[in-house]
Amino acid sequence: MRIGGIETAPQHFLGDYPNFKWEGFKHIVPDDLAGRSVLDIGCNAGFYTMEMKRRNAGRVVGIDSDARYLEQARFAAKHEGLDIEYRQMSVYEVPQLKERFDLVIFMGVLYHLRHPLLALDLLYEHVVDDMMLFQCLQRGDERIPDLQENYDFSEWSLFDQPDYPKLFFVEERYASDPTNWFLPNTAAMEAMLRSAGFVIRENPEREVYLLGRGKRHYAVEPPSFVKQS
Numbered sequence: 516m517r518i519g520g521i522e523t524a525p526q527h528f529l530g531d532y533p534n535f536k537w538e539g540f541k542h543i544v545p546d547d548l549a550g551r552s553v554l555d556i557g558c559n560a561g562f563y564t565m566e567m568k569r570r571n572a573g574r575v576v577g578i579d580s581d582a583r584y585l586e587q588a589r590f591a592a593k594h595e596g597l598d599i600e601y602r603q604m605s606v607y608e609v610p611q612l613k614e615r616f617d618l619v620i621f622m623g624v625l626y627h628l629r630h631p632l633l634a635l636d637l638l639y640e641h642v643v644d645d646m647m648l649f650q651c652l653q654r655g656d657e658r659i660p661d662l663q664e665n666y667d668f669s670e671w672s673l674f675d676q677p678d679y680p681k682l683f684f685v686e687e688r689y690a691s692d693p694t695n696w697f698l699p700n701t702a703a704m705e706a707m708l709r710s711a712g713f714v715i716r717e718n719p720e721r722e723v724y725l726l727g728r729g730k731r732h733y734a735v736e737p738p739s740f741v742k743q744s
């Protein structure tokens with residue numbers, strides 16, 4: 516990230532991150548957000564909140580569970596003269612916001628969660644009004660299998676199919692990061708989003724999606740603490 520043209524982490528192992536990543540898909544977000552509201556969950560040092568404000572967003576709120584990142588974000592936004600609200604808050608606490616946002620950004624957070632489907636359900640039920648910019652680390656097969664409506668209890672080989680939806684539980688053994696928990700393959704990622712009620716509007720590059728709201732389709736209703744009252 517750059518503040519006042521100065522690169523803040525020139526030694527970062529991913530380079531000028533997240534700027535170079537943003538370059539690859541920034542065209543899927545409207546150039547002019549025309550006063551629309553934005554919530555960035557897991558906002559880190561505020562890169563996406565500042566980009567949205569520069570695109571003429573109205574109210575912009577960034578939340579993160581880590582107070583140190585929020586301090587960096589406040590410092591950067593102040594330096595850039597951007598009016599952004601930052602709050603220490605976990606994704607599981609979004610119902611407390613009691614507000615829906617035109618654009619929710621949920622980039623690079625899902626695989627850090629022990630309860631990924633709970634997070635997606637809460638976002639759908641409580642904060643996403645129109646669209647969600649989403650990214651999650653994926654590993655394994657990138658194909659989407661052609662699945663039947665249902666399989667018999669005796670079916671076994673299906674689960675060895677590489678493209679079958681899979682959610683790898685990496686525990687504390689991946690990328691030296693003990694906060695990595697579940698990594699989906701592409702089919703599992705898209706199925707999880709779908710089952711939470713999201714529809715894919717754009718998929719400009721692997722792992723990155725612009726989502727809209729669709730209909731939830733699971734047979735069992737979510738528990739009352741997930742559903743909006």
Ligand SMILES: C[S@@+](CC[C@H](N)C(=O)[O-])C[C@H]1O[C@@H](n2cnc3c(N)ncnc32)[C@H](O)[C@@H]1O
Pocket residue numbers: 533556557558559560578579580581584604605606607621622623624627628
């Ligand atoms: C890999 S970084 C992604 C940062 C940024 N969204 C991006 O895409 O560049 C993950 C961020 O999510 C935050 N985070 C992790 N668990 C969280 C949770 N339960 N609620 C909110 N933020 C969380 C971390 O503190 C960190 O800032």
